[in-house]
Amino acid sequence: MEYEIVVGLEVHVQLLTRTKLFCGCRTEFGLPPNTATCPVCLGLPGALPVINHRAVELALRAALALNCRIARSTKWDRKNYYYPDLPKNYQISQYDLPLSSDGWLEIDVATDPRRATQPKRVGIIRVHLEEDAGKLLHDESGQGAATRVDLNRAGTPLLEIVSRPEIHSPAEAVAYLQELRLLLREIGVSDCEMQEGSLRCDANVNVRVPTKDGVVATPIVEIKNLNSIRGLERAIDYEARRQFRAFHDPNDEAYGKRFGELPKATAGWLDDLGVTRVQRRKEEAADYRYFPDPDLMPVSVDEAWLAQIRDKMGELPAAQRRRLTQQYGLSHYDANVLVNQGRALVAYFEIVARAANDAKAACNWVTNQVLATLNERGQRIEQFPISAHLLGEMIAHIRSQGLNNQRARDVFQHLLQSGGSSVADAFAALGIREISETELREAVRRQLAAHPKAVADYQAGNPRAIDRIKGAIMKETGGMARMDVVQRLLDEELHRPT
Numbered sequence: 001m002e003y004e005i006v007v008g009l010e011v012h013v014q015l016l017t018r019t020k021l022f023c024g025c026r027t028e029f030g031l032p033p034n035t036a037t038c039p040v041c042l043g044l045p046g047a048l049p050v051i052n053h054r055a056v057e058l059a060l061r062a063a064l065a066l067n068c069r070i071a072r073s074t075k076w077d078r079k080n081y082y083y084p085d086l087p088k089n090y091q092i093s094q095y096d097l098p099l100s101s102d103g104w105l106e107i108d109v110a111t112d113p114r115r116a117t118q119p120k121r122v123g124i125i126r127v128h129l130e131e132d133a134g135k136l137l138h139d140e141s142g143q144g145a146a147t148r149v150d151l152n153r154a155g156t157p158l159l160e161i162v163s164r165p166e167i168h169s170p171a172e173a174v175a176y177l178q179e180l181r182l183l184l185r186e187i188g189v190s191d192c193e194m195q196e197g198s199l200r201c202d203a204n205v206n207v208r209v210p211t212k213d214g215v216v217a218t219p220i221v222e223i224k225n226l227n228s229i230r231g232l233e234r235a236i237d238y239e240a241r242r243q244f245r246a247f248h249d250p251n252d253e254a255y256g257k258r259f260g261e262l263p264k265a266t267a268g269w270l271d272d273l274g275v276t277r278v279q280r281r282k283e284e285a286a287d288y289r290y291f292p293d294p295d296l297m298p299v300s301v302d303e304a305w306l307a308q309i310r311d312k313m314g315e316l317p318a319a320q321r322r323r324l325t326q327q328y329g330l331s332h333y334d335a336n337v338l339v340n341q342g343r344a345l346v347a348y349f350e351i352v353a354r355a356a357n358d359a360k361a362a363c364n365w366v367t368n369q370v371l372a373t374l375n376e377r378g379q380r381i382e383q384f385p386i387s388a389h390l391l392g393e394m395i396a397h398i399r400s401q402g403l404n405n406q407r408a409r410d411v412f413q414h415l416l417q418s419g420g421s422s423v424a425d426a427f428a429a430l431g432i433r434e435i436s437e438t439e440l441r442e443a444v445r446r447q448l449a450a451h452p453k454a455v456a457d458y459q460a461g462n463p464r465a466i467d468r469i470k471g472a473i474m475k476e477t478g479g480m481a482r483m484d485v486v487q488r489l490l491d492e493e494l495h496r497p498t
């Protein structure tokens with residue numbers, strides 16, 4: 001390998017509160033500009049902030065789910081800077097006493113069903129709460145019209161989640177972000193809609209290059225505001241290559257420069273061009289002149305409150321994957337596919353597995369037919385017309401009657417279209433019935449008589465010749481004959497002394 005990629009991700013998610021962090025304004029997305037504002041979030045003199053209890057609770061829930069250490073007391077700090085979408089000229093954030101620190105998130109880069117992979121832990125440095133800024137609406141007509149400011153978003157609660165630089169490939173970064181999104185959605189902390197900006201991601205990237213004096217780490221570049229998973233993956237890949245090239249390019253300012261020899265830079269990602277562009281060398285924390293916000297009390301967190309939050313959290317994805325593999329004997333890959341769809345689908349699968357008394361078959365049906373249908377229809381599992389119980393029953397019947405795949409899919413389609421009445425009705429409507437052994441033996445004899453050439457070939461030592469006869473039997477019985485029974489009857493008939 002030419003170089004090792006080192007990435008730390010800084011993720012901001014908007015919390016699912018109805019109101020803002022320090023005032024009662026609504027947080028709904030898509031309201032007309034500047035209609036969800038008040039003296040507090042407009043930064044008018046004399047207005048005083050009041051902390052949103054629900055926001056702190058959601059932040060604690062996320063921090064616990066990320067295995068963080070929770071601070072018993074946490075405070076609010078002013079981060080001072082001037083920007084047109086920040087009317088107070090400071091952002092209320094958390095500096096030296098964040099709500100939580102030292103956690104981890106388990107990720108799994110399993111993308112290949114045939115290869116078992118080990119989950120990996122990515123460390124979390126801290127999870128803290130802060131308020132969002134407003135939004136600048138730039139005129140893109142090229143007519144030189146003014147930029148407008150929308151302060152609806154100003155004061156919306158944001159959770160900042162900072163990972164350790166323990167991500168070593170674009171694929172791991174994608175797995176981290178996807179797992180974080182799944183986790184935060186499942187525990188009801190954020191809807192994590194990247195398009196709507198309720199999940200935003202910055203990536204701190206550098207590379208470790210082997211040189212004759214040992215491995216050298218390059219200066220860090222922070223790629224700001226990545227707003228899609230695909231963008232994150234491409235940006236890291238591009239930036240790592242660019243830094244490696246710059247390190248060896250005498251005409252580049254980063255030529256031969258080690259980590260610490262250049263200040264950290266920020267860069268934008270130009271998705272259309274597929275390139276990062278370095279914008280500025282960054283301010284140090286001292287430039288922000290952090291100081292405790294005198295208008296806000298510190299928040300103390302006691303064990304009783306944490307216990308209450310833990311109780312309401314439910315099973316987390318990583319635990320769910322482990323349980324599905326242990327309890328149902330699913331492969332690591334299958335458990336991943338189910339869990340990544342969310343809790344509702346896992347609950348559906350579990351009912352199917354119990355009703356079918358066959359977890360592997362249940363998993364196959366759910367991850368193939370059910371998911372494909374949901375995708376086609378753009379539906380969620382809650383809207384799926386076949387109840388979990390009915391699907392389980394269907395799987396059990398299909399097995400007991402030894403139906404082939406085609407007939408099984410017919411039954412599934414029938415249940416789907418009829419809105420799912422009962423398995424017996426579906427079988428009746430499709431003319432599927434149990435064929436008695438006597439009936440089947442007659443069909444076997446008939447087809448053996450009708451294919452003397454195949455019989456002769458088989459007896460001359462070509463085992464494949466029998467397949468033609470099996471096909472004819474399946475055809476005659478409309479695909480309803482059990483293959484294992486057909487095989488037994490064929491053996492008996494062919495070896496019967498004549």
Ligand SMILES: [Zn+2]
Nearest residue numbers: 023025038041
């Ligand atoms: Zn407000």
